[in-house]
Amino acid sequence: MSVLSQSAVYAAVRDPEAPVPAGFAGDAARRFAIYRNNVAVGWIGALEARFPAGRRIVGEDFFRAMAAAFVRVRPPRSRLLHTYGDDFPDFVEDFPPAAGVPYLADVMRLEAARTRAYHAADAAPLLPEALAAVAPEAAETLRFAAHPAAAIVASPHPIVRLWAMNVGDLACGPLDDWMPEAALVVRPGLEVEVHALEAGAAAFALALLAGVPLTAAAASPDGAPAFDLAATLGLLIGAGAFARATDLSPSSSEDDHADR
Known part of the structure; x- marks a missing residue:
């Protein structure tokens, strides 16, 4: 032929x-x-x-x-x-x-992210205790490396709840608050997990996953939605969004890296 x-x-x-x-x-x-x-x-x-x-x-x-x-x-x-x-x-x-x-494409983007997370490379997530050795003054230069399975899908629609209602994880019904929502997709172990983030928390998380230092990522521009920094960082680490954290300050050494 x-x-x-x-x-x-x-x-x-x-x-x-x-x-x-x-x-x-x-x-x-x-x-x-x-x-x-x-x-x-x-x-x-x-x-x-x-x-x-x-x-x-x-x-x-x-x-x-x-x-x-x-x-x-x-x-x-x-x-x-x-x-x-x-x-x-x-x-x-x-x-x-x-x-x-109008929300259909974003719900499907969440679903696509779940599949990619399921097939992503295996990696041990950063453990909360790994940050215990990081000095508070190192926050300005502390960077987080994203876990291979971690992703965020942001939307002007409540896509996490819409997705959950249509896969049976949440009872179907009207949404009283139609608010922007972002999906944090992770796979810290064998199962893919989806967590909802509000707009301000999602912007912070996206910055961290992109390698922006902690202090810079936490500095919200004027008009940006407020969020609970400690709670959001705790959620990201607890959910397994990061593979490691590293202090990149000039005074840091290899011994200062939180890679566990």
Whole structure:
């Protein structure tokens, strides 16, 4: 089979509306149509498995139609289908029929982060007692290294509660306070965990995960939402968001590093 015909076959597999490639006739054409349908069903099934909350929010028929539109333009690039769909939430955000569900893409971003966390590299999380040896004056230069599984998904919508209601972790019902919410996604051991953060705490956490020193990360710009710094730092460390903390002050030595 030539390179050109291989390209035609691949394009036809991706798009169920495309004609059967030249060279397939009779029974071969029928078998190709069955194969193409099975491939699309498999890709859509992988998205359904990865985004159960998104599927429940819009319903099975809507989700499958949306997924079918996605697989036509963005087929998998890896044989590992559990990683497929990292860019599906971006597609959903710009998918006109989903415009009436503005929080859908962010809930699905949380779900994508959970899958990445599940398959992230193993690493021992930073233990709270590891900071006991850090002098208070070192806070200005203390930096935290993110755990490989840690991620934050921020949203103007209450995505943690919306996700929890649609996976059965929280009773469904109206939300009295529709407030911005960020999801802290971690996997300190074998299980992926999701913690809710308010806007100010999320900005602080994002800065720490990006390597900003503690004091600088805690300095909120004017107008930024207030948050409880001690409680947030305690939550981040207790949840396993960091792999280590390091004092990078000029006077510090290797012995001063909190790497446990």
